[in-house]
Amino acid sequence: MNVNSDDDRSGSRQRPKSSAHQMRGVNAYWRELSDAEIASGQHRELVGGMWQEVGRLQMEFLRDQGLAPEHTLLDIGCGALRGGVHFIEYLRPRQYFGFDINESLLNAGMKELGERGLHGRAPNLAHNGDFDLAVFGVNAFDYLVAQSVFTHLYMNQIIRCLASAAAVMNSQSRFYATFFEAPSSAYIDPIRHQPGNALTFFDRDVFHYSFSEMKIMAEAAGLRVDYVGDWGHPRSQKMLCFQTPARRMRAPA
Ligand SMILES: C[S@@+](CC[C@H](N)C(=O)[O-])C[C@H]1O[C@@H](n2cnc3c(N)ncnc32)[C@H](O)[C@@H]1O
Numbered sequence: 001m002n003v004n005s006d007d008d009r010s011g012s013r014q015r016p017k018s019s020a021h022q023m024r025g026v027n028a029y030w031r032e033l034s035d036a037e038i039a040s041g042q043h044r045e046l047v048g049g050m051w052q053e054v055g056r057l058q059m060e061f062l063r064d065q066g067l068a069p070e071h072t073l074l075d076i077g078c079g080a081l082r083g084g085v086h087f088i089e090y091l092r093p094r095q096y097f098g099f100d101i102n103e104s105l106l107n108a109g110m111k112e113l114g115e116r117g118l119h120g121r122a123p124n125l126a127h128n129g130d131f132d133l134a135v136f137g138v139n140a141f142d143y144l145v146a147q148s149v150f151t152h153l154y155m156n157q158i159i160r161c162l163a164s165a166a167a168v169m170n171s172q173s174r175f176y177a178t179f180f181e182a183p184s185s186a187y188i189d190p191i192r193h194q195p196g197n198a199l200t201f202f203d204r205d206v207f208h209y210s211f212s213e214m215k216i217m218a219e220a221a222g223l224r225v226d227y228v229g230d231w232g233h234p235r236s237q238k239m240l241c242f243q244t245p246a247r248r249m250r251a252p253a
Helices: 035-039 042-046 051-064 084-090 103-115 155-166 211-220
Strands: 073-076 096-100 124-127 143-146 174-181 191-193 198-200 224-229 238-243
Touching (some): 051 143, 073 155, 103 124, 155 211, 211 224, 211 238
Parallel strands (some): 073 096, 073 143, 096 124
Antiparallel strands (some): 224 238
8 A cells, every 4th residue: 555645745644553652761752743843953853963964874875785766765763754855855756665653753754855845756654653564565675774763672672673574575675774783792781882972771772782682683583684884874873784584595406
C-alpha cells in the first residue's frame, strides 16, 4: 500500500497506530513538539542539531554506496527529514519512504520539505512506533538507513527493527545503520567518544554497543552485518551494513 494520496501533494501519512509515549523512559522522542516549537526550529535540535552537516553526510554516504535516483530508500526513524530532504531531492518522485514514532517530527519534516518546494516529490511517510514496515507495501527496498536511531534504543527494540527490516529486504538490499561503538561487550562504564564529545551508556540513552553485540542482534533477526566503521560522523558514530544472509553454494555432486 502506497501511503501517498492524490489529494495531498505533500504526501499523506498513515493514522498513528501507536504513540511516541512508548519511548517515555527510553529516550527523548516521546515528547511531541508544539507547532510553535516547530516554527522556531526546535525539531532540528531534537534530532541532534548539525542539521546541514549530518543531513548532507547521509546523502553523500549513501550515494557513494551506490544509491541512484531510481532506487527505493527506506529511512527508519527519519525524524524531521534531516537526511530526508536531501534524499527526496535526489531520488525520483515516490521512491523515498520514511517513518518515525514521533508525529510532530514528521510534521516538522513536511514543513522543511515545503520550504524547499519538494512536496511534489511525493515522499511516502508513515507514523508508527512498532517498526511496522509492511505499511508501505514494498516487497524489498534497495536501500535502508537508520541514522542515529539504534543509539537511542534498547537491544530488544533494535532486534525488532532488524527483524522487521529483514522482511522487506532481498539479497540486493543494503541496510546502513549507525551506532556508538563500545570496545567490548557488556561494557558497563560510560564512554566519552572523540571527536564530538558524546557521552554514551550501557543501559540508558544514549546507548553504546560492541560490534559483537550488534552481530548477535543481527543474527537474532536473521541478518548478517558487516562493519563499515568511520564514515565521517561528527560525533563519532560508526556505520554498519546489514544484509540478508549469503546463500551457500551447493557443493558439486
Ligand atoms: C537522533 S534522531 C535521528 C533522526 C534522523 N534519522 C536524522 O538523522 O535526522 C532519532 C529518531 O529516531 C526516532 N525513533 C526513536 N525511537 C523510535 C522507534 N521506536 N520507532 C521509530 N522511530 C523512532 C525518533 O523519533 C527520532 O526521530
